[in-house]
Amino acid sequence: MEPPAAASRLPSFASQTNALLRKNLIFQKRNRKETIRLIIVPIYLCVLLSVLQRVINNVLDKPKYKCGCKCVNVDGAGPCQNVCGIQYSTLDQAGSCPIPNPPEWPTLLQVPRAEYRAIQDSSKLFTGLPDASCRKSQSCPASIPFTGANETLSTTVMQNLFTDSPLSNLSDYTSISSLLLGTDIPGTSTGFIEPAFVSDVPMYVIQSQCKARDPVTVRVTIDAINIQKEIKCVQGLPLWRNSSRTINEETFMGYRKGKIRGGINEIAMAYDFQDSNEKHFNVLAMYNSTHLNISYVPTPFGLLRLSRSLNAVSNAYLQFLQGQGSGTKMLLQFMKEMPKQVTHLTIDFSSLIGPLFFEWVVALLFPVMLTYLVYEKQHKLRTMMKMHGLGNGPYWTIYYAYFLILSTVYLVLFVIFGSLIGLNFFKTNDYGILFVFFFSFTNLQIVLSFVAAIFFSKVNTAQAIAYLYIFGSGLMAGSLIRNFLEGGKFPRHWITVLEIIPAFSLYRGLYDLSQYAIRASETGNPGMRWSDLNDHTNGMRDVLIIIIVEWLVLLPVAYYFDHASSVGHRSSPLSIIKRFLGKNPTWRRISINEIANNDVHVEMEKLDIIKEREIVDQVLQQRNSGYAVVCDDLKKVYHGKDGNRDKYAVRGLSLALPYGECLGILGPNGAGKSSFISMMIGFTKPTSGNAFVQDFSIHTDMENIYSSMGVCPQNDMLWEMLTGKEHLQFYGRLKNLNGSALDLAVEESLRSVNLLLSGAADKQVMKYSGGMKRRLSVAISLIGDAKVVYMDEPSTGLDPASRKNLWSAVKQAKQNRAIILTTHSMEEAEVLCDRLCIMVDGRLQCIGRPKELIARYGGYYVLTMTTSSEFEREVEDLVLKLSPNTRKVYHLSGTQKYELPKQEVRIADVFMAVENFKKRVEVQAWGLADTTMEDVFVKVATGAQSIDELS
Numbered sequence: 001m002e003p004p005a006a007a008s009r010l011p012s013f014a015s016q017t018n019a020l021l022r023k024n025l026i027f028q029k030r031n032r033k034e035t036i037r038l039i040i041v042p043i044y045l046c047v048l049l050s051v052l053q054r055v056i057n058n059v060l061d062k063p064k065y066k067c068g069c070k071c072v073n074v075d076g077a078g079p080c081q082n083v084c085g086i087q088y089s090t091l092d093q094a095g096s097c098p099i100p101n102p103p104e105w106p107t108l109l110q111v112p113r114a115e116y117r118a119i120q121d122s123s124k125l126f127t128g129l130p131d132a133s134c135r136k137s138q139s140c141p142a143s144i145p146f147t148g149a150n151e152t153l154s155t156t157v158m159q160n161l162f163t164d165s166p167l168s169n170l171s172d173y174t175s176i177s178s179l180l181l182g183t184d185i186p187g188t189s190t191g192f193i194e195p196a197f198v199s200d201v202p203m204y205v206i207q208s209q210c211k212a213r214d215p216v217t218v219r220v221t222i223d224a225i226n227i228q229k230e231i232k233c234v235q236g237l238p239l240w241r242n243s244s245r246t247i248n249e250e251t252f253m254g255y256r257k258g259k260i261r262g263g264i265n266e267i268a269m270a271y272d273f274q275d276s277n278e279k280h281f282n283v284l285a286m287y288n289s290t291h292l293n294i295s296y297v298p299t300p301f302g303l304l305r306l307s308r309s310l311n312a313v314s315n316a317y318l319q320f321l322q323g324q325g326s327g328t329k330m331l332l333q334f335m336k337e338m339p340k341q342v343t344h345l346t347i348d349f350s351s352l353i354g355p356l357f358f359e360w361v362v363a364l365l366f367p368v369m370l371t372y373l374v375y376e377k378q379h380k381l382r383t384m385m386k387m388h389g390l391g392n393g394p395y396w397t398i399y400y401a402y403f404l405i406l407s408t409v410y411l412v413l414f415v416i417f418g419s420l421i422g423l424n425f426f427k428t429n430d431y432g433i434l435f436v437f438f439f440s441f442t443n444l445q446i447v448l449s450f451v452a453a454i455f456f457s458k459v460n461t462a463q464a465i466a467y468l469y470i471f472g473s474g475l476m477a478g479s480l481i482r483n484f485l486e487g488g489k490f491p492r493h494w495i496t497v498l499e500i501i502p503a504f505s506l507y508r509g510l511y512d513l514s515q516y517a518i519r520a521s522e523t524g525n526p527g528m529r530w531s532d533l534n535d536h537t538n539g540m541r542d543v544l545i546i547i548i549v550e551w552l553v554l555l556p557v558a559y560y561f562d563h564a565s566s567v568g569h570r571s572s573p574l575s576i577i578k579r580f581l582g583k584n585p586t587w588r589r590i591s592i593n594e595i596a597n598n599d600v601h602v603e604m605e606k607l608d609i610i611k612e613r614e615i616v617d618q619v620l621q622q623r624n625s626g627y628a629v630v631c632d633d634l635k636k637v638y639h640g641k642d643g644n645r646d647k648y649a650v651r652g653l654s655l656a657l658p659y660g661e662c663l664g665i666l667g668p669n670g671a672g673k674s675s676f677i678s679m680m681i682g683f684t685k686p687t688s689g690n691a692f693v694q695d696f697s698i699h700t701d702m703e704n705i706y707s708s709m710g711v712c713p714q715n716d717m718l719w720e721m722l723t724g725k726e727h728l729q730f731y732g733r734l735k736n737l738n739g740s741a742l743d744l745a746v747e748e749s750l751r752s753v754n755l756l757l758s759g760a761a762d763k764q765v766m767k768y769s770g771g772m773k774r775r776l777s778v779a780i781s782l783i784g785d786a787k788v789v790y791m792d793e794p795s796t797g798l799d800p801a802s803r804k805n806l807w808s809a810v811k812q813a814k815q816n817r818a819i820i821l822t823t824h825s826m827e828e829a830e831v832l833c834d835r836l837c838i839m840v841d842g843r844l845q846c847i848g849r850p851k852e853l854i855a856r857y858g859g860y861y862v863l864t865m866t867t868s869s870e871f872e873r874e875v876e877d878l879v880l881k882l883s884p885n886t887r888k889v890y891h892l893s894g895t896q897k898y899e900l901p902k903q904e905v906r907i908a909d910v911f912m913a914v915e916n917f918k919k920r921v922e923v924q925a926w927g928l929a930d931t932t933m934e935d936v937f938v939k940v941a942t943g944a945q946s947i948d949e950l951s
């Protein structure tokens with residue numbers, strides 16, 4: 001028979017793509033409900049956002065949050081007038097009130113809290129201070145270190161800092177500002193309210209000597225409003241230091257959160273008078289800007305209490321110049337914030353929490369794509385397609401394009417709907433930027449799902465982990481990126497580094513877009529435009545660059561790993577990486593030697609196997625063998641894990657199979673049949689040895705082998721959604737069939753496996769019975785012009801009628817193909833196979849035509865006889881008389897089975913003898929049978945196993 005030229009029949013890229021595209025379109029059509037549901041998700045989220053936004057703004061528009069008003073009689077008579085303002089508002093309302101005339105607040109000095117104020121400690125620093133006992137009585141002084149070129153001058157100025165006038169009623173600003181008042185409460189972000197006057201916390205007056213320790217309640221008048229305020233005295237302690245370096249070191253060491261010494265020693269202020277003299281005053285003031293109180297101050301920094309300390313020192317210098325007692329003073333009476341209009345409290349909710357929502361919307365596609373990929377992997381459909389000739393190129397092209405279209409439609413609908421519903425996020429920003437951003441991220445996400453698919457083999461696991469990942473990474477990106485950006489403390493370039501994680505870069509992009517949207521809705525400017533990408537605070541440009549670079553890097557990586565793993569070797573990503581790094585563990589070679597030594601004595605015995613081996617050797621000499629399949633000493637070892645012994649699945653298999661032949665492989669479970677088939681179809685790599693299919697090696701040329709191979713695997717690998725016909729059309733197209741030839745082949749194929757009846761061909765596979773799936777699998781393996789077909793137990797689970805049909809289909813298909821078939825049914829083996837081999841424990845025990853085998857291993861009749869137990873002896877005598885070489889093979893309470901050698905007995909003699917015997921003894925039942933394949937099988941199998949046990 002002619003060996004076909006396989007290379008010329010390789011299906012073209014276009015025809016493979018076409019086949020896959022059509023299959024996916026059908027799949028998509030069946031799956032449209034899912035798709036629609038998926039596309040509805042962003043729409044649903046947009047609606048939810050917009051509803052939430054309306055609800056929130058509605059609530060904020062209620063009187064509860066509007067500036068409070070009251071009807072008051074302004075001029076004492078007539079109808080009252082509606083007057084709005086802070087004075088009529090609750091705390092919630094005050095925020096939106098107009099403040100046409102902000103209150104004038106006296107300025108205060110920031111004083112450290114009593115428990116943190118500086119004290120003497122063991123170091124050389126912090127000299128001239130009281131010891132720790134002052135902390136108990138809360139009477140530590142507010143220390144003010146100072147330095148300067150002229151110590152006399154500096155000390156004199158510092159002494160003038162404090163006024164020791166007694167606390168009287170503070171009824172005007174002059175009396176307030178002549179005292180040095182302080183507080184330990186941090187300031188607010190605006191100057192509308194001075195928390196020190198409003199809260200119940202006592203204020204401080206800083207004096208050079210405290211007479212009374214207890215707080216004094218004083219009446220303070222601010223803007224004609226009387227406030228009762230407790231005021232405590234704090235001693236102000238000027239401390240001469242001989243250089244500003246000392247001061248610097250002190251403040252450095254005393255830092256509350258510092259970890260260097262652990263001591264907390266905070267100072268109130270520090271001055272450096274430098275080269276000041278009577279002619280000019282040159283002062284440097286050190287202050288602490290780290291004071292903040294989150295619960296008071298929504299923005300990171302409160303107003304700094306710096307002005308009072310500068311004013312106080314200037315005033316002290318003035319006193320020094322004039323000499324004590326002169327009347328001229330330079331005092332800062334109050335500070336006043338600029339007036340403010342009435343404001344509406346609104347929150348651009350969609351832009352505020354939008355990034356997180358939108359992140360989830362975009363990332364939602366990830367698990368969907370992953371599911372597609374892992375589904376085909378879990379059900380081995382990818383391998384099945386590959387085994388029928390589908391290359392990686394078309395697979396990638398179609399899936400990539402398919403995912404891209406799905407994602408693009410999804411995101412375009414999302415953007416359109418978001419704009420329609422009026423979300424600022426979409427309306428204000430440039431659609432071009434939105435498109436480029438989403439589109440590039442989508443591409444990255446597709447590649448990521450290809451990469452992720454490598455690591456999963458179960459849809460459920462993949463889905464669970466993917467959903468967890470997008471949910472968790474979204475939240476994490478949300479809190480981290482937002483805090484880092486808004487906190488302003490985390491270095492920008494580290495944020496950029498974080499954006500290497502795709503979820504983070506997505507969030508960053510969305511965050512910046514939303515910031516522009518918020519600004520746009522506040523100021524009426526347009527949102528993000530292309531020109532804004534040059535803005536260095538805008539992370540969008542970096543994000544786009546990162547995404548595109550990652551895409552470019554991951555694409556070949558994903559393709560490589562996918563290629564490596566899809567060859568069908570059930571290899572973990574780890575082993576791929578190992579292979580990639582070129583590491584080949586050395587223990588492999590050792591174990592190969594072990595098997596080689598084991599083998600010798602067995603092969604010596606079997607002539608037929610030696611002959612087969614000779615044919616193989618002969619065939620291997622020739623360039624063009626003309627044989628369909630040639631196996632050359634194929635071995636497979638599964639290495640034992642966790643201390644288990646290595647398992648030798650196949651121990652040196654040599655076979656030569658011409659075209660037009662069907663070879664049946666028989667063997668008990670675990671004999672290595674499936675391992676053998678797995679190696680031949682590229683599921684696993686042989687540990688050693690080689691096999692040639694149409695002269696292509698299974699080590700190197702699997703791609704070529706696949707193009708003319710058919711496989712009917714043990715477990716049906718079918719798409720639940722597709723019909724039988726669609727399966728056959730798909731695989732037919734993969735095998736280069738099209739047009740009427742394809743229709744014909746599909747119909748022929750369906751008829752041959754009996755699937756044309758009762759519309760089975762057009763039913764989805766999920767409605768098929770096990771037997772129907774089996775028949776479809778066989779049909780798939782035979783469609784097209786597959787030259788070598790492997791069938792792993794093709795007729796399991798079939799009813800007798802279907803089985804007959806199947807057999808005739810296979811018999812017909814055998815004409816110009818080589819078929820390798822494993823089965824447990826002897827009947828099937830005898831009907832279908834030209835040659836049979838029996839495999840036990842990884843070795844071939846015999847090979848030959850069924851008749852030959854029966855003759856060789858059979859060669860006897862089986863006589864079964866049942867009598868009552870007392871006559872067993874006599875039965876045995878009878879049989880031994882017929883032939884002395886008889887063997888008893890079975891014996892159980894009166895039933896005995898004997899093998900009578902064919903050469904020594906004639907059937908007629910047996911009948912005669914039994915008839916005579918029956919006259920004497922009551923025979924309950926008896927029978928004489930020729931040996932069957934089954935007997936041969938049992939004999940070979942048990943024989944081989946007992947040899948094994950002996951050795």
Ligand SMILES: *[C@@H]1O[C@H](CO)[C@@H](O)[C@H](O)[C@H]1NC(C)=O
Nearest residue numbers: 149150151152153154277278
């Ligand atoms: C330091 O200042 C005092 C008071 O003004 C002055 O009398 C003295 O000469 C100054 N000392 C120096 C070294 O300039």
Ligand SMILES: *[C@@H]1O[C@H](CO)[C@@H](O)[C@H](O)[C@H]1NC(C)=O
Nearest residue numbers: 166167168169170171218219
């Ligand atoms: C302070 O005010 C209170 C109450 O108004 C008054 O009784 C007291 O005499 C005043 N003290 C001074 C020193 O003015």
Ligand SMILES: *[C@@H]1O[C@H](CO)[C@@H](O)[C@H](O)[C@H]1NC(C)=O
Nearest residue numbers: 184185186199293294295296
């Ligand atoms: C911050 O302000 C809150 C609210 O008034 C107050 O309870 C808390 O003690 C303040 N914290 C500091 C460090 O001042």
Ligand SMILES: *[C@@H]1O[C@H](CO)[C@@H](O)[C@H](O)[C@H]1NC(C)=O
Nearest residue numbers: 124125126127241242243246
């Ligand atoms: C400054 O004072 C420190 C101790 O407080 C002393 O060790 C140092 O020598 C002094 N430096 C000068 C320049 O006087």
Ligand SMILES: *[C@@H]1O[C@H](CO)[C@@H](O)[C@H](O)[C@H]1NC(C)=O
Nearest residue numbers: 251255256266267288290291
């Ligand atoms: C400055 O203020 C912060 C926050 O209150 C505090 O932790 C730190 O110790 C202060 N630094 C000094 C030198 O007092």
